[in-house]
Protein backbone atom coordinates (compact mmCIF):
# COMPACT_ATOMS: atom_id res chain seq x y z
CA UNK A 252 0.00 0.00 0.00
CA UNK A 253 0.93 3.64 0.25
CA UNK A 254 4.48 4.58 1.05
CA UNK A 255 5.12 7.98 2.52
CA UNK A 256 7.95 9.74 0.71
CA UNK A 257 10.47 12.30 1.81
CA UNK A 258 9.54 15.55 0.03
CA UNK A 259 11.93 16.55 -2.76
CA UNK A 260 14.69 18.93 -1.72
CA UNK A 261 13.53 21.53 -4.23
CA UNK A 262 12.69 25.19 -3.65
CA UNK A 263 9.67 25.25 -5.95
CA UNK A 264 9.17 29.02 -5.70
CA UNK A 265 12.83 29.50 -6.59
CA UNK A 266 12.32 27.11 -9.51
CA UNK A 267 9.62 29.40 -10.87
CA UNK A 268 12.05 32.35 -10.64
CA UNK A 269 14.66 30.33 -12.55
CA UNK A 270 12.17 29.32 -15.25
CA UNK A 271 11.09 32.93 -15.75
CA UNK A 272 14.71 34.12 -15.85
CA UNK A 273 15.47 31.58 -18.57
CA UNK A 274 12.63 32.96 -20.70
CA UNK A 275 13.58 36.62 -20.86
CA UNK A 276 14.70 36.41 -24.49
CA UNK A 277 12.07 33.98 -25.73
CA UNK A 278 8.79 34.51 -27.56
CA UNK A 279 6.85 33.97 -24.32
CA UNK A 280 8.81 36.48 -22.24
CA UNK A 281 5.87 38.87 -21.91
CA UNK A 282 3.51 36.07 -20.87
CA UNK A 283 5.87 34.72 -18.22
CA UNK A 284 6.72 38.18 -16.89
CA UNK A 285 3.01 38.94 -16.73
CA UNK A 286 2.20 35.93 -14.56
CA UNK A 287 5.46 35.84 -12.57
CA UNK A 288 4.27 37.37 -9.30
CA UNK A 289 0.99 35.48 -9.15
CA UNK A 290 2.62 32.23 -10.30
CA UNK A 291 5.04 32.38 -7.36
CA UNK A 292 2.13 33.08 -5.00
CA UNK A 293 0.14 30.18 -6.42
CA UNK A 294 3.06 27.79 -5.97
CA UNK A 295 3.54 28.99 -2.41
CA UNK A 296 -0.18 28.45 -1.77
CA UNK A 297 0.18 24.89 -3.10
CA UNK A 298 2.95 24.25 -0.57
CA UNK A 299 1.01 25.96 2.24
CA UNK A 300 -2.14 24.04 1.30
CA UNK A 301 -0.19 20.78 1.10
CA UNK A 302 -1.42 20.24 -2.43
CA UNK A 303 -5.01 19.73 -1.31
CA UNK A 304 -7.57 20.32 -4.08
CA UNK A 305 -9.92 21.36 -1.27
CA UNK A 306 -7.91 24.54 -0.70
CA UNK A 307 -5.58 25.01 -3.71
CA UNK A 308 -7.52 26.98 -6.30
CA UNK A 309 -7.53 26.61 -10.05
CA UNK A 310 -6.23 29.52 -12.11
CA UNK A 311 -8.16 30.45 -15.26
CA UNK A 312 -5.31 32.64 -16.60
CA UNK A 313 -2.95 29.66 -16.48
CA UNK A 314 -5.50 27.27 -17.95
CA UNK A 315 -5.93 29.64 -20.89
CA UNK A 316 -2.20 29.14 -21.64
CA UNK A 317 -1.94 25.56 -20.50
CA UNK A 318 -0.10 24.31 -23.58
CA UNK A 319 2.72 26.78 -22.85
CA UNK A 320 2.92 25.80 -19.19
CA UNK A 321 2.52 22.06 -19.77
CA UNK A 322 5.19 22.33 -22.48
CA UNK A 323 7.69 23.18 -19.74
CA UNK A 324 7.06 19.67 -18.41
CA UNK A 325 6.66 17.71 -21.64
CA UNK A 326 9.47 19.40 -23.59
CA UNK A 327 12.01 20.79 -21.13
CA UNK A 328 15.10 22.17 -22.84
CA UNK A 329 18.18 20.18 -21.98
CA UNK A 330 19.97 21.78 -19.05
CA UNK A 331 17.01 23.99 -18.16
CA UNK A 332 16.07 24.55 -14.53
CA UNK A 333 13.03 22.28 -14.69
CA UNK A 334 14.86 19.58 -16.69
CA UNK A 335 17.29 19.20 -13.80
CA UNK A 336 14.44 18.90 -11.30
CA UNK A 337 12.51 16.42 -13.46
CA UNK A 338 15.60 14.29 -14.09
CA UNK A 339 16.28 14.13 -10.36
CA UNK A 340 12.70 13.06 -9.66
CA UNK A 341 12.94 10.36 -12.33
CA UNK A 342 16.24 9.01 -11.04
CA UNK A 343 14.62 7.64 -7.87
CA UNK A 344 15.47 4.23 -6.45
CA UNK A 345 11.97 3.17 -5.46
CA UNK A 346 11.15 -0.49 -6.06
CA UNK A 347 7.45 -0.19 -5.27
CA UNK A 348 4.70 2.20 -6.32
CA UNK A 349 4.20 4.79 -3.54
CA UNK A 350 0.46 4.94 -4.27
CA UNK A 351 -0.44 1.24 -4.18
CA UNK A 352 2.64 -0.70 -3.12
CA UNK A 353 2.86 -2.73 -6.32
CA UNK A 354 6.28 -4.30 -6.66
CA UNK A 355 8.50 -3.00 -9.43
CA UNK A 356 10.02 0.33 -10.28
CA UNK A 357 7.25 2.92 -10.84
CA UNK A 358 7.81 4.17 -14.36
CA UNK A 359 5.98 7.45 -14.58
CA UNK A 360 5.72 10.69 -12.67
CA UNK A 361 2.20 11.56 -11.61
CA UNK A 362 0.92 15.08 -11.17
CA UNK A 363 -0.91 14.99 -7.83
CA UNK A 364 -3.01 17.89 -9.10
CA UNK A 365 -3.41 17.05 -12.81
CA UNK A 366 -1.40 19.24 -15.16
CA UNK A 367 -4.30 19.89 -17.52
CA UNK A 368 -6.46 21.28 -14.70
CA UNK A 369 -3.60 22.92 -12.81
CA UNK A 370 -0.97 23.74 -15.47
CA UNK A 371 0.70 26.18 -13.08
CA UNK A 372 1.94 23.15 -11.12
CA UNK A 373 3.11 21.10 -14.12
CA UNK A 374 6.76 21.40 -13.11
CA UNK A 375 6.35 21.86 -9.36
CA UNK A 376 8.44 19.13 -7.73
CA UNK A 377 6.14 18.77 -4.73
CA UNK A 378 3.28 18.03 -7.15
CA UNK A 379 5.18 15.20 -8.85
CA UNK A 380 5.95 11.72 -7.60
CA UNK A 381 6.62 8.30 -9.10
CA UNK A 382 3.58 6.11 -9.73
CA UNK A 383 2.88 2.80 -11.43
CA UNK A 384 0.99 2.65 -14.70
CA UNK A 385 -2.04 0.92 -13.16
CA UNK A 386 -2.46 3.64 -10.51
CA UNK A 387 -2.09 6.38 -13.07
CA UNK A 388 -4.68 4.74 -15.29
CA UNK A 389 -7.12 4.59 -12.38
CA UNK A 390 -6.37 8.09 -11.10
CA UNK A 391 -6.54 9.94 -14.41
CA UNK A 392 -7.58 13.55 -13.69
CA UNK A 393 -9.60 12.90 -10.58
CA UNK A 394 -8.92 15.04 -7.52
CA UNK A 395 -12.05 15.07 -5.35
CA UNK A 396 -15.74 15.89 -5.30
CA UNK A 397 -18.30 17.59 -3.08
CA UNK A 398 -18.55 14.61 -0.73
CA UNK A 399 -14.81 13.80 -0.66
CA UNK A 400 -12.88 16.97 -1.47
CA UNK A 401 -9.66 14.97 -1.70
CA UNK A 402 -9.44 11.46 -3.14
CA UNK A 403 -5.74 10.66 -2.89
CA UNK A 404 -3.09 10.45 -0.22
CA UNK A 405 -0.29 12.94 -0.88
CA UNK A 406 2.93 10.99 -0.32
CA UNK A 407 4.96 14.11 0.51
CA UNK A 408 2.51 15.82 2.85
CA UNK A 409 0.22 13.27 4.49
CA UNK A 410 1.38 11.82 7.77
CA UNK A 411 -0.59 9.32 9.85
CA UNK A 412 -0.96 8.40 13.51
CA UNK A 413 -0.20 4.70 12.83
CA UNK A 414 2.42 3.39 10.40
CA UNK A 415 0.16 0.77 8.83
CA UNK A 416 -2.59 2.34 6.73
CA UNK A 417 -4.73 -0.64 5.75
CA UNK A 418 -5.87 -3.86 7.36
CA UNK A 419 -6.70 -7.09 5.56
CA UNK A 420 -9.40 -9.38 6.94
CA UNK A 421 -9.23 -13.01 5.86
CA UNK A 422 -12.64 -14.59 6.33
CA UNK A 423 -13.54 -18.30 6.32
CA UNK A 424 -13.75 -20.73 4.64
CA UNK A 425 -9.99 -20.66 5.02
CA UNK A 426 -9.40 -23.12 2.16
CA UNK A 427 -10.90 -20.53 -0.20
CA UNK A 428 -11.25 -17.40 1.91
CA UNK A 429 -12.83 -14.05 1.31
CA UNK A 430 -10.65 -10.96 1.63
CA UNK A 431 -11.71 -7.59 2.91
CA UNK A 432 -9.36 -4.61 2.75
CA UNK A 433 -10.18 -1.65 4.98
CA UNK A 434 -8.43 1.38 6.39
CA UNK A 435 -6.55 0.46 9.56
CA UNK A 436 -9.12 0.79 12.39
CA UNK A 437 -6.37 2.22 14.64
CA UNK A 438 -6.20 5.38 12.51
CA UNK A 439 -8.16 8.54 13.36
CA UNK A 440 -11.51 9.04 11.61
CA UNK A 441 -10.25 11.64 9.11
CA UNK A 442 -7.22 9.46 8.34
CA UNK A 443 -9.38 6.40 7.72
CA UNK A 444 -11.56 8.47 5.39
CA UNK A 445 -8.70 9.48 3.07
CA UNK A 446 -7.19 5.96 3.11
CA UNK A 447 -10.57 4.44 2.24
CA UNK A 448 -11.26 6.77 -0.68
CA UNK A 449 -7.67 6.41 -1.93
CA UNK A 450 -8.03 2.60 -1.94
CA UNK A 451 -11.41 2.83 -3.64
CA UNK A 452 -10.37 5.28 -6.35
CA UNK A 453 -7.19 3.41 -7.23
CA UNK A 454 -9.21 0.16 -7.37
CA UNK A 455 -6.71 -1.46 -5.02
CA UNK A 456 -9.01 -4.24 -3.78
CA UNK A 457 -9.85 -5.37 -7.31
CA UNK A 458 -6.32 -5.01 -8.64
CA UNK A 459 -4.79 -7.00 -5.78
CA UNK A 460 -7.46 -9.73 -5.52
CA UNK A 461 -5.29 -12.33 -7.24
CA UNK A 462 -2.31 -11.26 -5.11
CA UNK A 463 -4.34 -11.90 -1.93
CA UNK A 464 -5.36 -15.36 -3.18
CA UNK A 465 -1.79 -16.21 -4.13
CA UNK A 466 -0.44 -14.93 -0.82
CA UNK A 467 -2.99 -17.01 1.06
CA UNK A 468 -2.00 -20.16 -0.84
CA UNK A 469 1.59 -19.43 0.12
CA UNK A 470 0.53 -19.08 3.78
CA UNK A 471 -1.25 -22.46 3.62
CA UNK A 472 1.78 -24.12 2.02
CA UNK A 473 4.17 -22.59 4.57
CA UNK A 474 1.89 -23.65 7.42
CA UNK A 475 1.99 -27.22 6.12
CA UNK A 476 5.77 -27.18 5.85
CA UNK A 477 6.20 -25.62 9.30
CA UNK A 478 3.91 -28.24 10.85
CA UNK A 479 5.75 -31.05 9.07
CA UNK A 480 9.05 -29.70 10.34
CA UNK A 481 7.72 -29.53 13.89
CA UNK A 482 8.43 -25.81 14.12
CA UNK A 483 6.47 -23.12 15.94
CA UNK A 484 3.97 -21.56 13.53
CA UNK A 485 3.50 -18.35 15.52
CA UNK A 486 7.25 -17.82 15.81
CA UNK A 487 7.88 -18.53 12.14
CA UNK A 488 5.08 -16.29 10.87
CA UNK A 489 6.21 -13.64 13.34
CA UNK A 490 9.65 -13.87 11.77
CA UNK A 491 8.19 -13.46 8.26
CA UNK A 492 6.11 -10.50 9.43
CA UNK A 493 9.16 -8.89 11.02
CA UNK A 494 11.15 -9.26 7.82
CA UNK A 495 8.32 -7.70 5.81
CA UNK A 496 7.98 -4.84 8.30
CA UNK A 497 11.65 -4.03 7.79
CA UNK A 498 10.74 -3.20 4.19
CA UNK A 499 7.67 -1.24 5.26
CA UNK A 500 4.57 -1.68 7.47
CA UNK A 501 2.70 -0.92 4.28
CA UNK A 502 4.38 -3.59 2.20
CA UNK A 503 1.85 -6.15 1.05
CA UNK A 504 3.79 -9.02 2.62
CA UNK A 505 3.59 -7.31 6.01
CA UNK A 506 -0.14 -6.66 5.58
CA UNK A 507 -0.74 -10.34 4.73
CA UNK A 508 1.32 -11.79 7.63
CA UNK A 509 -0.19 -9.25 10.01
CA UNK A 510 -3.66 -10.30 8.83
CA UNK A 511 -2.78 -13.95 9.49
CA UNK A 512 -1.21 -13.46 12.92
CA UNK A 513 -4.00 -11.16 14.15
CA UNK A 514 -6.72 -13.65 13.18
CA UNK A 515 -7.01 -16.28 15.97
CA UNK A 516 -9.54 -18.35 14.01
CA UNK A 517 -7.23 -18.55 11.00
CA UNK A 518 -4.18 -19.28 13.18
CA UNK A 519 -6.08 -22.13 14.81
CA UNK A 520 -6.95 -23.48 11.37
CA UNK A 521 -3.32 -23.24 10.23
CA UNK A 522 -2.06 -24.96 13.38
CA UNK A 523 -4.71 -27.65 13.79
CA UNK A 524 -7.02 -27.71 10.79
CA UNK A 525 -7.01 -29.96 7.77
CA UNK A 526 -5.01 -27.97 5.26
CA UNK A 527 -6.23 -28.25 1.67
CA UNK A 528 -4.01 -29.96 -0.92
CA UNK A 529 -2.14 -27.32 -2.90
CA UNK A 530 -0.92 -27.36 -6.46
Ligand SMILES: [Zn+2]
Nearest residue numbers: 348351383386
Ligand atom coordinates in the same frame (compact mmCIF):
# COMPACT_ATOMS: atom_id res chain seq x y z
ZN1 LIG B 1 0.52 1.94 -8.04
